[in-house]
Amino acid sequence: MTLVNRSLVTIDDLSNGEIEALFTLADNMSDSMNEQLGLCRGKIMASLFFEPSTRTRLSFEAAMYRLGGSVITASEVKETSLAKGESIADMARVVGSYADIIVIRHPWEGAAKVVADYAGIPVINAGDGGHEHPTQTLCDLYTLKKERNTIKGLKIALWGDLKYGRTIHSLTYALARFGATILFRPGPGLELPGHVIRKLTKECGGELIKYEALDQAVEERRFPLDAVYITPGSPHQLAMMPDVSIQVELKTGIDALYVTRLQRERVSATAEGQELRKDYPVVDKKLLKEKELKGTLVMHPLPRVDELAYELDTDPRSLYFKQAARGVPIRMALIALLLGTKKISIPREDVSFVTRRDYPVYRRAFGIKCSNPNCVSIQETETKYIKPEFKIVSDQPLTLRCVYCEHEVRPRYIASSDWHEGTLESKKYHSADSQWTRRIKPENLIVFDSESEAEAHGFKPSHYA
Amino acid sequence: MTLVNRSLVTIDDLSNGEIEALFTLADNMSDSMNEQLGLCRGKIMASLFFEPSTRTRLSFEAAMYRLGGSVITASEVKETSLAKGESIADMARVVGSYADIIVIRHPWEGAAKVVADYAGIPVINAGDGGHEHPTQTLCDLYTLKKERNTIKGLKIALWGDLKYGRTIHSLTYALARFGATILFRPGPGLELPGHVIRKLTKECGGELIKYEALDQAVEERRFPLDAVYITPGSPHQLAMMPDVSIQVELKTGIDALYVTRLQRERVSATAEGQELRKDYPVVDKKLLKEKELKGTLVMHPLPRVDELAYELDTDPRSLYFKQAARGVPIRMALIALLLGTKKISIPREDVSFVTRRDYPVYRRAFGIKCSNPNCVSIQETETKYIKPEFKIVSDQPLTLRCVYCEHEVRPRYIASSDWHEGTLESKKYHSADSQWTRRIKPENLIVFDSESEAEAHGFKPSHYA
């Protein structure tokens, strides 16, 4: 099997089996670093960072050099510099003709997908706004695998900023795919967002149990939980009472505590930001004395600020620097696979605990656009060639997910492109909450954000609710 | 023949034969990319970008890596960073002792010449302000050669910003050297500047035919022309009426349409800039249906903004991405030649349609300095060691061309260093418009910008006009 010429835009681009095979290759490469030097000789990686991230960039570049390749770098690119008003697609096509593989970080969500669509060479997403950062997730999973010998069915506590941290969201879905139990311990006001919860419960199919008595618990214990997610198919027997089940989960101990810093750059420097900072939970020696954390690995994507005490650095459970170091062999393996200079055999039993769904696609140049102000598809330079595209992930309420940034939109009005033989007379639009939403075939669906928009396209209000 | 240890500051630094031989080498390299990897092993290219230009920089760096060499990069250099008030000459000498070849982009016109003068190693100009960008011109010519099998006697339409685009100016002269017919289609207010027209008609010796009826034509046709330049020696028979001749030129079809964007960074963000933007001509599917453009290649140096519609990207005539991609083999060939790791044989028949002229040189530390505020020769850090130097390109009116930035100056007063046996009594200065301008030998010529300056040097006004 080969991954050659594929791109890694989201962690979903790799199957569970591919991820495990990649880890095996990373293991082999770690064991014989010096033998990898000829692997990518003559190959060029373009390292394009439109947002500062020296750490991730250096890790990728070190990986390419360990493989004997070369790197052309554009870091801290201002909009005017690489672009001069140029579109991402044009940039991708041009750089795609210079290099053999592209690593891209960009502040717009979905930008990496656009690069992958146009570059003509493999593309790795090194972070696109608040959307995805899949190689970080690979490093996280790889560290778990190395330390626990498996990544299946682990019990992981996520700590801190569960709202703004893109690594947390990617990791959550990935853990679910590997059948994990996930315990959420957010800072106050930093709970997991609704859309992540919906995806977990609807798509991943698991069960999320909220710990209702949280407020009291904060007073009493140092390790208060907000919720627990349990992947279907994992062998858990849940008690009826949520808080009891949390106690059950904790009793057997936690495999890893994944700590994140407050994403200051995404939190405004306002009073609210101050508040979030003040009450942000800290992981320190005292916390790690809790009995459920006795054998727990401490992980952190780094950089840390104040949420992880320096006194833990010498604790044998602290894994965060190893976790960072493992970014190099993971990225080496990934680069070599996408460039086709290495092949892997996927384990026969490539099982995911989550079933992938093929949603119907909504792709019309009019009627609706993504409502995420940070989405690549609505930026002035990109609308010249990008047509909005969505997956229809639910019909009640009607919910469309942007294929670029994966944000959800809920259009207010609908119509059909194939109604009553399409005579003008019968062109009617309806409320998205009406029965019509389920009656119109997805391939005929037209959606609108407003009545005026529907009417501008020649539709008239329906008399039927 | 070898180009070893030479520099490429302007496209004039290469003869037509050398350009054609370079293209042959680029062809060979394209055909066997993997075999070039040993060619520059152990060589270091210094990539110094004092102005943002990620695209050009990445292209040069990719070229060096494809040759197996290494790159040290200083990009987006602020004046304080590399320089701390240092002169370009000092910087060139120091970097020249670290690297084997220098690629330089700098906002000051003539800066690349100074680097070439002092570095002691080959230097490639990657753009010096509004002056030159010769490797872009090489890519353009190479693309024409690849698609038309020749670069001699082509018919090329230049489109858009003919006023501020340095690539347009370089390309114009280069095309003239290869005997082209050039059709100019500027945006309103963006016509070819006078000095370029003068150089074309005086030095290149060709004929420029203005299309007087332009204003009416704008109403009627989508492809209105401003002027046509016809290289001498090309087998054209011109009708007496210019507009007829343009029709004749158009009838046989155009080889390539070279589109450029409005150089926003050189146009102020004022009302005037707004105006230029509004009426800027757009190349799109509809235009390409004009019968004279039926077989025309569409080229663009990129980045594009709005002047070139995305709908053309899939048109087989669209060449702009290929044009960008070809920057790599062209730069590979150039680097290898200047480093002497490759040699080429120049075609025996190295004919140019333009005869090079050896102008007399004006080189005095006083009397006149370049009037271009962007010229390297008048910058505070550089005047410590650069002496003004000009070519006397015309004596009626007296016109001097700066050897650094190639801007023209017209001094108002003249005198002679060898007049009446040089006695003080007879030291007189004259108007540059007087008969004396032609009577003073170039080696004795002294010029002044003002009367006070002339008098400060001990000259008195002449009684003769």
Place this chain on the structure above:
Amino acid sequence: MTLVNRSLVTIDDLSNGEIEALFTLADNMSDSMNEQLGLCRGKIMASLFFEPSTRTRLSFEAAMYRLGGSVITASEVKETSLAKGESIADMARVVGSYADIIVIRHPWEGAAKVVADYAGIPVINAGDGGHEHPTQTLCDLYTLKKERNTIKGLKIALWGDLKYGRTIHSLTYALARFGATILFRPGPGLELPGHVIRKLTKECGGELIKYEALDQAVEERRFPLDAVYITPGSPHQLAMMPDVSIQVELKTGIDALYVTRLQRERVSATAEGQELRKDYPVVDKKLLKEKELKGTLVMHPLPRVDELAYELDTDPRSLYFKQAARGVPIRMALIALLLGTKKISIPREDVSFVTRRDYPVYRRAFGIKCSNPNCVSIQETETKYIKPEFKIVSDQPLTLRCVYCEHEVRPRYIASSDWHEGTLESKKYHSADSQWTRRIKPENLIVFDSESEAEAHGFKPSHYA
């Protein structure tokens, strides 16, 4: 002997013998540049520049490439970019897991020591604020060695900004270690600072002779001196009268004139800065006609501004461009030694003219912190893990030297941790000027900056002076 896995934070990290052996290796490498290409194949240097210094960075990177290694670069790093509030120690640990050797420039004094303490790989200080820049000193000494065949017992004049130039301070100590006579010729107001003089006279043990009649001399001569330093053990016989001895020193000629520019970035843009600029002494052709400078080499660490006239560039005594060029082989030799890919044999007779002292160490988390606002040890992000640490370099007056930035502090109050059997009743603090300072054993010493601080730690004022 091997230098493998050691770091170069200050020039004191290398013995005289090691420096001389390094020069021998640099000589060998210069003579066979092309044979060094395999030496560091597969090794990665991280080049981390938190302050602009393109010249130094390019020199290091060129050196690594000449050894066949690779480079990952972070230049012009803003605090937010690499760090996002991260500590230097964390950054060092992470980058230390990507690369094989780190080169670091950072505006905080002592930052390179922190990187060396935490990276786990060899670290080279490429400048830490106003503290040290040891490879510049190596280049300076190497140039002297190449031209004079020895670096022992030379007579060197230091010229210009002796106050703010870190290269001057490092060079001064290094020259003293090699038994030099040093003649100081500062710009007005830019004399050698007191702490450097104290270190020279106290630690290096030499004699500094001030030229008292300086003001008159300025009128009379073009080469007025401020002071002369004479290393002990050098065979000089000093006359009683200082000004006479200076004449004696000058009579035999000076080996090298080391010119420095005014460190504008450390001098405020105020009236005072204007003043310093105006009277800054200039080295030009006329000065070099002085008879004591007849055979004198002219050196400069570059970049120059106005203090060194361009007319000297063609003078055979001018060495500054050679000096810059020699940075490459010196850094090649250093990198290869620290990476252990080369070994050197230290000359048997590894003699220094200066005896190293082992001062007692003061290391307590309270009581005193470094008073240098630029010291790494007091920065908000670093105090989480750095404990203040000082060397007690003098007890009269009590003087502590910060181990990070080497600035001196003079605490005002002292106490003992082992006083009267440590009963609370007897916890008293004293003036640092009192007799107690010498009576308390260094290992028991506690110091305080203020009375309130001493009292906050439970100490009471002493009744004894």
